[in-house]
Amino acid sequence: MTEIVLLLSLPVAVYFGWWLARTIGRRTSSKQRQLFSNQYFQGLNYLLNEQPDKAIQVFLELAEVNEDTVETHMALGSLFRRRGEVDRAIRFHQNIIAKPGLGAEQRIQALLELGEDYMKAGLLDRAERLFTELIENDAQTPSALHSLLEIYQQERDWDQALEVAQRLEQSSGEHMGDTMAQFCCEMANSALNEGDRERARRHLRQARRHDPRCIRARFILARVCRQEGEVDKALDLFEEIGGLDKEYIPELLEEYIETAEEAGQQDRSRARLEEWSEDYRGISLILKLADHLGEEQGGDAAGRFLVDTLTAKPSVRGLDRLIELKADGHLRADDSDDILKAVTARLLARQPAYRCVHCGFSGQSHHWQCPSCRHWSTTKKIQGVLGE
Numbered sequence: 504m505t506e507i508v509l510l511l512s513l514p515v516a517v518y519f520g521w522w523l524a525r526t527i528g529r530r531t532s533s534k535q536r537q538l539f540s541n542q543y544f545q546g547l548n549y550l551l552n553e554q555p556d557k558a559i560q561v562f563l564e565l566a567e568v569n570e571d572t573v574e575t576h577m578a579l580g581s582l583f584r585r586r587g588e589v590d591r592a593i594r595f596h597q598n599i600i601a602k603p604g605l606g607a608e609q610r611i612q613a614l615l616e617l618g619e620d621y622m623k624a625g626l627l628d629r630a631e632r633l634f635t636e637l638i639e640n641d642a643q644t645p646s647a648l649h650s651l652l653e654i655y656q657q658e659r660d661w662d663q664a665l666e667v668a669q670r671l672e673q674s675s676g677e678h679m680g681d682t683m684a685q686f687c688c689e690m691a692n693s694a695l696n697e698g699d700r701e702r703a704r705r706h707l708r709q710a711r712r713h714d715p716r717c718i719r720a721r722f723i724l725a726r727v728c729r730q731e732g733e734v735d736k737a738l739d740l741f742e743e744i745g746g747l748d749k750e751y752i753p754e755l756l757e758e759y760i761e762t763a764e765e766a767g768q769q770d771r772s773r774a775r776l777e778e779w780s781e782d783y784r785g786i787s788l789i790l791k792l793a794d795h796l797g798e799e800q801g802g803d804a805a806g807r808f809l810v811d812t813l814t815a816k817p818s819v820r821g822l823d824r825l826i827e828l829k830a831d832g833h834l835r836a837d838d839s840d841d842i843l844k845a846v847t848a849r850l851l852a853r854q855p856a857y858r859c860v861h862c863g864f865s866g867q868s869h870h871w872q873c874p875s876c877r878h879w880s881t882t883k884k885i886q887g888v889l890g891e
């Protein structure tokens with residue numbers, strides 16, 4: 504902790520030195536200059552001795568807030584926030600804002616910093632009011648909009664989030680379509696939780712207007728269609744997802760096959776699975792195909808198919824199935840089966856199934872919004888020998 508503080512503090516101290524040199528050179532007497540530099544070195548000494556509190560106190564005494572020193576004060580305020588001393592950061596930034604004669608840009612900067620302090624302190628409603636006011640005055644719009652967007656996502660206020668995202672796209676040109684589609688999907692899910700499928704469908708249409716390739720909207724709609732007996736439409740949607748992004752095939756596989764069975768269209772799903780397997784060799788898909796082979800031509804055929812496939816692309820999950828087939832007498836028995844089975848089972852049990860491609864967060868379940876970095880649609884099945 505102290506090392507981090509020291510590292511964070513040093514640039515501030517260096518900047519302070521530069522500022523002092525400039526200020527001293529410009530308008531102070533030599534006596535004051537001596538006083539300043541003594542205090543400055545005292546402050547620096549505190550920093551080097553890992554006593555940031557005393558250092559900050561010295562620097563504060565050195566400089567009243569005015570146009571020349573405001574940036575230093577701002578840097579010290581942010582330093583407090585990064586250290587987790589949010590109350591001090593808030594007082595600090597409020598102090599800057601209260602100074603008369605502050606330049607408009609500096610004032611806005613201090614307000615933005617204060618908003619960040621509020622967010623860190625969990626005072627979301629105060630942060631929201633502050634950023635909203637800034638936006639209404641057209642000041643620093645993109646950064647204020649970004650912070651506001653963050654707040655509405657935390658509060659799960661999707662209507663407001665959508666409005667802010669739209670403004671952000673208009674004012675900065677930043678592409679927000681994918682994100683806005685996710686907000687609409689969240690609203691669709693809320694509608695479904697309230698049993699309102701019509702409203703859910705409206706939100707899903709809106710999602711696809713924002714992002715025509717939105718996978719999640721198709722998933723939700725497919726489930727709605729299935730519930731309402733529109734099984735053909737549901738099958739179409741699952742197939743669209745597989746076509747848009749092969750990495751979602753393992754997500755849809757169970758539901759797709761179940762839906763096809765409900766519709767009495769097993770031939771259709773079987774053919775589609777084979778088509779997907781031509782350029783997607785994920786093990787979930789391979790195992791489903793092995794199931795089909797087993798049902799139609801018996802365990803020996805399923806075993807041969809798995810041996811061929813796994814030779815080309817080894818997978819512990821595949822090996823696990825192979826051992827089951829072996830145990831059922833479909834492959835040559837081997838004494839080491841039990842051990843091998845135990846090892847593979849343990850290996851599989853310890854593996855996280857999903858990982859965020861943005862921040863690396865991993866876990867057992869799929870999240871549309873990564874719980875760690877808050878990015879959308881970045882959680883994917885883990886690839887490789889032990890995964891998909």
Ligand SMILES: [Zn+2]
Nearest residue numbers: 859862873876
């Ligand atoms: Zn992440």
